[in-house]
Amino acid sequence: MKKDCPKSIVEIRDVVFSRDAKPIFDGLNINIPRGKITAVMGPSGTGKTTLLRLITGQLTPDKGHICVDGKDVSTMSREQLFAMRRRMGMLFQNGALLTDLDVFENVAFPLREHTDLPEKLIRHIVLTKLHAVGLRGTWRMMPSELSGGMARRVALARSMAMDPDIIIYDEPLAGLDPISMGVILRLIKRLNDALGITSIVVSHDVQEIGSIADCSYLMADGKVVASGAPEELSKDGNPIVQQFMAGMAEGPVPFHYPGPDYEEQLLGRVVE
C-alpha cells in the first residue's frame, strides 16, 4: 500500500484540522512529487477542497506541517505566501471568475497585476491560453453569459496564464461533456509532459483521471486510505478502496452523512 512518490514538491505531515469543532483531517500524510500528476480522490465532503486550501495557505492546520518546496506554509509571512502563490495556478471548483471583467480580461488579470508586458504580448498569451481550452471565440463575453463548464475552462486558462510551476485543479472535469473532458485531460497531461508542471488534480472521475495520473491518493475519514499508481489502487484489497473504485453505495464508507435514524426521523420522533 505504501509506495512513496519520490522528490516531493509538496509534503503534508501529520496534519490535523477541524472546522467548527468538526474534525476533518486527523493525521493526514501526503507527498506530491515534483513534475508529476497527482490525483486526490475521495468521497464528497471528505475535505479535498479543504486540503487544497491548506496547501495554498488559505487555511492553517491545527497541528502538523505543510511544506511547499521545503518551506512550511503556516510560518510564511503574507509576502512569502504571495510569492509562493505567484508560482501556483489554482482552478476553483466553481471557476470563481471575476464577474465584472470579460473573459479576455479575466485571463489577462494575473498578467496585468504582476507584469508590465506590452499589450500585444498580453493579447498573444491570453488568446493562446483561451485557444488551448477551446474558448478563444468567447473572449468578449462576460462570465455570466458562460455555462458552468465553459466558466471552468476559462478559469483553467486563467490559472495557466502566468505559466506556474504547480497547477492545482479542483474538480476540473465535473460537468464537462465527454469531448471537453477528453480535451482538458489531454491538456493537463500535455502541460505536465511538455513544461514539467506539477499537477494536483482533485477528481471523482476515477477512470478518466486514472488514465493520466502518475500517483494517486484516496482519502476517507480524514486520512489517506490508499496511495500509489492508479493500477495498483484498483487492485488494492482494502474494502474502502474497492467500494470507491466500483462506486457502490454499500460498504465501509457510508453514503449518508451521519444523522438520526431514518425511520425515526420520518415518523417525527426525533427531537430537533
Added chain:
Amino acid sequence: MKDWLCEIRDAMKAFVRTVGELTLFFINIVMYTPRTLVRRPGLVVKQVFNSGTMSMTIILTCGLFVGMVLGLQGFDTLQRFGAEEALGTFATLSLVKELGPVLTALLFAGRAGTALASEIGLMRATDQLAAMEMMAVDPVRRIVIPRFLGGVVAMPFLAAIFNMVAIFGAFIVGVTFMGVDEGAFWSQMHANVAVADVAQGVIKSVVFGVVASLLAVYQGYTSVPTAEGVGRATTRTVVTTAITVLILDYMLTAALIG
C-alpha cells in the same frame, strides 16, 4: 435577570470587537492608499465615476424637491416676520451647512453604498476574493481601496450638486411661484453666506464620505458568504451609515460652531 445581563454584556463585547476590527480595516486601507493612488490611479478614477453616476439621478431628483420644500416652508415662516426676501439666505444656509452633506450621505448610502456592499459581498460568496488571493493579488488593495476612495472623492461633489439643484428648487418656488423679489433673493444670499459656512459643509461632506464609503466596503468585505449574509450586509450598510452620520453631524456641528 442574569440572562438579561449576559445578553447586554455579549452585545457590548460584539460592539467593541466590531469597532476594533473596523479600525484595523481602516488603518489597513489608509496605509495602502498612497500606493494605490500612485500605481493604480485608473482604478480609483473609474470608481469615482461609478459611485458618482450611480447616485446622480437620486441626488438630482431629491435635491430639487428638498429645495422646493425649503422654498415653501421658508417662505411661509419668513413672511410671518416680513422677511421673505431672506429666503435665499435661509435656503442656502440650511442646505450648505446641514441638509446638503447629511442628505447626500444618506442617499449615497442607500444607492452607492448598498451597491458596493453587495458587490463585494457577492465577490466573497462566489470565491472571487479567494481567487484573487490565490493569484497573489490583495483584494483589499485591488477591490476595496479603489471603491473606498471613489466614494470619498465623489461625496463632496455629489453634495455640491445637491446644494446647487436644491437652491435652484428654492429659487423656483420662492421667486417664480411665491413672488419673492429675484434681486433680493440673490443679493441677500451673497451678503449673508460666508466662506466659513461653505467650509463647514465641505468638511462635513468629506467626513461623511469617509464614513459612508468605509462602512459600505467593510460590510461587504466582512459579510457572511451566503445570499442571506450579503442581504444583511447591505441592510446594515444603510442602518449603520445613517446612525453614524447623524451622530457625527451633531458632534461636528457642535465643534465647528462652538
